[in-house]
Amino acid sequence: MERIPILKMNEFLLVSIQVDMHDRLAMTLQDDLTDRIVRDRARGVLIDISSLEIVDSFIGRMIGNIAAMSRVLDAETVVVGMRPAVAITLVELGLALPGVRTSLNVDKGMELLRSSLARGGNGHRDAGR
Amino acid sequence: MPDDETLPVRSSNDIVVVRQVVRMRAVEIGFNLVEQTKIVTAASELARNTIDHGGGGSARLQSLRNGGRAGLRLTFEDKGPGIPDIELALKDGYTTGGGLGLGLSGARRLSNEFEIQSRPGEGTRVTITRWK
Structure with missing residues (x-):
């Protein structure tokens, strides 16, 4: 079965979405990611969407959902690499991704996760919850 | 590429195909990247509605050349249960399918022209047009 790979980088998990996702693949990713957060005791999840041409x-x-599930499992999610055209479209669509933190690229996303871990929390308050 | 073609919208994979073909058409017409992204996203929303609410159907793609104006018209049609209250279905956040309720209203915002026809028991047809 087709799967999106999840890489472990120290206490974080990195997912790079590089295919045009169909629905089943998206559901499999949710399941796999929550399993890995628990198994690897991950404190943060970086989702790289720089290859995605659209986000519907x-x-x-x-x-x-991934951000909310991670939060419940004591890990924080940062979405990185959104293309400008996708951002424009997403807001016009009416979807502002509330409760999801974003960074411009993987490096900045990693910095964000590290600094929020270093502050002692896992960023729940910062995420507006 | 034909100027008028109809694709099946029956499975999740068909949504991916619709997105790809709409993208090719949009590029061919000369839409810029943001315009391409908007029409492909709108197509994705409507294709998903066709499956989730209409039980599957079809997508018709028409490249339009009207004098000096180029555009793309997409028509999504199903023979599903139809929409009893179109006003309500067009409201942001209204959903019967467990989604975010942004499909119809979002697709309307991403298009220049939007038309919906639906009769309970007979199905739904949604047409969107985006001009260059």
Whole structure:
């Protein structure tokens, strides 16, 4: 079965979405990621969407769900690499990804996760929750 | 590439195909990247509605050349249960399918022209047009 790979980088997990996601693949990713957060005791998840040409409400909902599930499992999610055209479209679509933190690239996302871990929390308050 | 073609919208994989073909058409017409992204995203929302609410159907893609104006018209049609209250279905956040309720209203915002026809028991047809 087709799967999106999840890489472990120290206490973080990195997912790079590089295919045009169909629905089943998105659901598999949610399941795999929550399993890995628990198994690897991950404190943060970076989702790289720089290859995604569009984010529709289905993918947006999946990203929001992953962020919410991670938060419950004591890990924080940062979405990195959104293309400008995708950002413009997403906001016009009416989807502002509430509760999801974003960074411009993987490096900045990693910095964000590290600094929020270093502050002692896992960023729950910062995420507006 | 034909100027008028109809694709099946029956499975999750068909949504991916619709997105790809709409993208090719949008590029061919000369839409810029943001315009391409908007029409492909709108197509994705409507294709998903066709499956989730209409039980599957079809997507018709028409490249338009109207004098000096080029555009792309997409028509999504299903023979599903139809929409009893279109006003309500067009409201942000209204959903019967467990989604975010942004499909119809979002697709409307991402298009220049939007038309919906639906009769309970007979199905739904949504047409969007984006001009260059």
